[in-house]
Amino acid sequence: MAGNYYMASEIATMPAREVVVPSGRALIPTYAKVAHDEIESRKAFLQVFGLVVLYALPAGIGMSVVAPDLVPLLLGDQ
DSSP, X not given: OHHHHHHHHHHHHHHHHHHHHHHHHHXXXXXXXXXXXXXXXXXXXXXXXXXXXXXXXXXXXXXXXXXXXHHHHHHOOO
């Protein structure tokens, strides 16, 4: 039973995680370049945050909408 909850949690967080984690890795050099300037750092963070929300939020909402059909398909009827 606990395994089903774990798998459901992994499936539910997958869309957002698949967008956020690679973006964070790719942006570390950019953040390092603007780390000395507080205004530029804030601007860069807000731009990235806006783009992540633009992609991750609809993916998470979409996953929650199709979850009643997707979970039994992926995990079985049990």
